[in-house]
Amino acid sequence: MRHPTEGDLRRLVDEPAGVTDADRAHVASCPTCLQALEEIRADARLVDSALAPAADGIDLDAAWARLTATEVAGRRQSSPRSRRSWRTAVRRPAVAVVSAAVLVGGAGVAAANDWLPIFQTERVDPVELTSTELVQLPDLSAYGDLDVPQEPGTEQVADAAAAYERTGLTVPGVAELPEGVTGEPTYQAADVVSATFTFSAAKAAQAAAAEGEVLPPPPAGVDGAALRLQAGPGVAAVWSQPTGAPTLVVARVVAPQVYSSGVPYEVVRDYLLSLPGLPDGLADQLRELSADASTLPLPVPAELVTSSSADVDGADATVLTSRDGLFAAVMWVEDGVVTGVAGSLSAEELLTVARDLR
Amino acid sequence: MAVAGAAAHGAVRDDLGEVFRRDYARVVGVAARVLGSRDEAEDVAQEVFLAFGRSSVPAGEAPGWLSVAAAHTALNHLRTGRRRTAREESLAAVPPVEPDVADAVVTREERSRVRAALGRLPKKQAVALVLRHSGLSYTEVATALDMSPGSVGTTVRRAESALRKELNRHASSD
Known part of the structure; x- marks a missing residue:
């Protein structure tokens, strides 16, 4: 036996x-x-x-009080506690761009010298994902080597001029601040982030075997093929309430780009999409989104955010609104640069700010 | 509309308090296995319950959803270095191992090494491992991660083998 x-x-x-x-x-x-x-x-x-946890001595009542305080404060957007949950919310679009970068970068390659720009992002399209699907999204490190030599670093700088000097990007100017947004902004500058992914058929076969599946044979040249992804730099101006809770964020980031060292990106992408473990629905969405090689799949947690589209001075913008109504964001891509406006404002107010940026 | 009621603007689901009291300790336990610090684990639990409160996850699926969310969020903290302050703090928060488990004595340094290795595992492996060691059954892990129960053992075994190799590697190079 x-x-x-x-x-x-x-x-x-x-x-x-x-x-x-x-x-x-x-x-x-x-x-x-x-x-x-x-x-x-x-x-x-x-x-x-x-892994034995250090989780004894939990004070359930104190924890509940903290949670409800965060909820209430999140609505008022005034207490110091709200600042924290709020920042998380405001950061989400930026984080989403980075994770999309890693997602596309994961589909990517690395290693060779002559990188061909395969596509430059021209449009931001949200891919609606439930958290379950996010959970199931395969970690591509199982299919090869993902190298992220530099974690994204963001630093506060003195003013718009310093942000420009560091990144070469102009911080968009706001023509008229919406009601409730006052004072001078602080400025943030982020460096370039890059990642390389080298596909390994041996590693992928191992990962497939762990799932009880057989790896589909890779097309010629895909084994060892490498993609390099680069995103950034970026700048942001952040307006805050006297309590510290941010009310408006205006950001500009150089959109992610994928470079392939030989095998066409589409070949690598389609093969990756066919691998065991990728939810069918998501694979279809990615395929559809990438068809014109100019859109950036932007995973958006569907249970937290709703998305729609709007026109910003001729650009097709994505509007994200949190389901709890606490924040909204408007993002669009133009000439390879993502511009985003987010805040504790309505989508309409943010669209007005977006359309009047200088 | 009953279907999307819980996700309406500004609404927090009615059963949040009940689910919180029932599952908070377990969610902290899952996150603490990943992070090794109760304080950090409680931060993660707050994030998880905030998200849950605004979600429309069916009540029957809440325990699994919360466990997976706790494992994922904690692993993200571990991977992105969004640690509370210095690494030393999490090390200091780890209680000494009881000496009577003589066959499985793990030093503080080894615990920190295992956690670093946990952050490098493929995410599905890491989540399956953490959920299993948090007391979820094979069937529960399989349902939560949409795997077959048969492949849970393989996945968990693979992760444990990788972590043990990590410990051996250092033990032999010391």
């Missing part, structure tokens, strides 16, 4: 009833399996001990 898999043996450690009688009987009388089982049990114990 064949030996049970390591996965079966692992389950035997925790849930013997989940393993078939035949497998249990085999293991009980097979010295090889018994030895493997002991090793697996020892590893499981070691890891359990290493």
Whole structure:
């Protein structure tokens, strides 16, 4: 009889009833399996001990008070607690751009010298994802080597001139501040972020095997093919309330670009889309979005944000509105530069700001 | 509309308090396995319940959703270095291991190394591992991650093997 898999043996450690009688009987009388089982049990114990949580002494009432304070403050946008949840919300579009960059970059390659710009992002299209789908999104590091030599770094700078000097980008000027937004902004500058992904058929085959699947044969040249992705630099002006809660953010970021070292990007992309583990719906969306090679799939958590589109001086803009009504954002791409306006304002107010940027 | 009621503008779902009291400790436990610090884990739990409160996740799916969200959010903190302050703080928050588990004594330094390695694992492996060690059954892990129950053992085993190798690698190079 064949030996049970390591996965079966692992389950035997925790849930013997989940393993078939035949497998249990085999293991009980097979010295090889018994030895493997002991090793697996020892590893499981070691890891359990290493991960043992420091989670005793929880004060449930205090935690609940904190949560409700955050909720209430989030609505008033005035207490120091709101600043925190608020910042998270405001950052979301920027973070989304970075994660989209990594998503596309994951579909990418790296290594060679002569990079051909495969596409330059011309439009921002949200891909609506539920959190479940996000969870299922395969980590492409299982399919090759993802190298992110530099984490995105953002730094406050003295003024718009300093931001320009550091990034070469002009901070868009706001013609007229909306009601409720006052004072002088602070300025942020972000450096270039780049990532390279080298596809490995051996690694991908291993990942597929772990899922119980067989890797579809890669097209010629895809094994070892590399994509390089680059995004940034970026600048932002941030207006805040006296309490510190930001009310308006105006940002400009150089849009992500993908370079391929030889194999056309579309070939690599289509192959990656065919790999086991990618939800069918998402794969279809990505395929559709990338068809003209000029849009940037922007994963948006559908349970948190609704999206629509609007015109900003001839550019096709994406409007994101949080379902809780606390914030909105407007983003568009022009000449390879993403411009975004976000804040604790209505989408209409933000569109007015966006259309009057100088 | 009953369907999308919980996700209406500004609304917080009615069952938030009840679910919070029932599941908060478990959510903190999941995050603490990843981060090794109760304070950081409680920060993650706050984020998770805020998102849950504004979501329309069906009540029956809440426990699984919360566990997966806790594991993901904590792993994101671990990976992006969005740690509370210095690494030392999380190390200091780890209680000493009980000496009676003699076959699985893990030093503080090893714990920190295992967590670094956890951050480098493929995310699905890391999430499956954390959920399993947080007490979810194979069937629950499979449902939460949309895997077959049969592949949970393989995935968890793979992750444990990688973490053990990480410990051995350092032990042999010391």
